[in-house]
Amino acid sequence: MNPDAKQLWRAPRWALAVLLAVLGMLGPFSIDTYIPAFSGIAQSLGATPVEMQQTLSAYLFGFAFMCLFHGAISDSVGRRPVVLWGLAAFTLASAGCALSQSIGQLVFFRAMQGLTTGAGIVVARAVVRDMFAPAQAQQVMSQITIYFGVAPAVAPIIGGWLFVHLGWHSVFWFLTAVGVVLWIANYKLLPETLHLTHRQPLKVSNLLQGYWQLGLDPRFLLLALASGVPFNGMFLYVLSAPAFLGDHLALAPTQFFWFFVLSIGGIMGGAWVSGRMAGRLAPKQQIKYGFAVMLSIASINLAANLLFKAHVAWALFPIAIFAFGWAMMVPVVTLLVLDLHPERRGMASSLQAFIASSANGLVAGVIAPLVMHSTVLLAAVSLAMMCVGLLAWVYLRQRWPHIGRAEVHQLTEL
Structure with a gap:
């Protein structure tokens, strides 16, 4: 923790949470905004469904690859330069898409x-x-998740409206404008939070040593799997939205927002509960409850799809409840990851994001195209991915039972 933290940010804590949430939402916003325009883009550019899916997987694999470096570089040069250069490059790339x-x-x-x-x-x-x-930090991370959830909920509404009224190019011009606004906001408001004494040397040998240290730490890998893979149990439906919502549930592009509103509502609700439990319940209990919710609803979802034909009246709610369970536990797991190696928090965040994004890219490029034609397969794969995360957490708790066992009164005093 930066010893000068109180001097760096004098505004209310929630204000910093809003700034960081808006910054962090750019990734999912870049996905959810253009999904309603899939059909228009394919028709305009003469693209096949597989080629359109590649626009998702290319984004996700690019995201995963560079995530290896964003945090590590920020450990050396500071948080603020990485954010500003990243936003500037995103703005140019969005204009290129348009x-x-x-x-x-x-x-x-x-x-x-x-x-x-x-x-x-x-x-x-x-x-x-x-x-x-x-x-x-857990309370702020939960607040970030709550605010963060607003953007993906409104993104498909905005994307659908822009596509219908102004064409698909306007979706990417809108993202270009978002990049400009965020750059200005962070240039004016975001302080440099990495203390000079905490900076790591920007040397290849130092970076490789850090990657080696984290990559060979089984605790880090298991925690990253516990948070990242279950997310794909929900994200699979986002990636399959054109088929799931359009073909199976017969929704028009302008109606896709119902799916996103319910799912993001689940994330916001779970994050709110996580914030309320911070300092009152040991981390391991919060994670346990989150997995219990996900396991129960994913099993019910699979059974329902086996027994009944998917219908919009009920098919969206299991995904929202799944999202609720995931958001209950992910702020806690994320903080456990960051605190394994406090001197390399940026790198730890990078590698965690890399593992999660690699899984996202695999799901987008390989798994989603194989299962999106069947609601039963979607439900089965969603349950399977949740079980991967659950098994990782159970094994971690057996090998290192002290992880996540902080006393409640200790948490309250922090």
């Missing part, structure tokens, strides 16, 4: 967007731990 005349160009500039948007979410996590002690 000007694309072929599916190849669009895939390229989507990859460029992915390479740049990770700076927001990766650095935002490190900033939280720079500025706050553990219990306060």
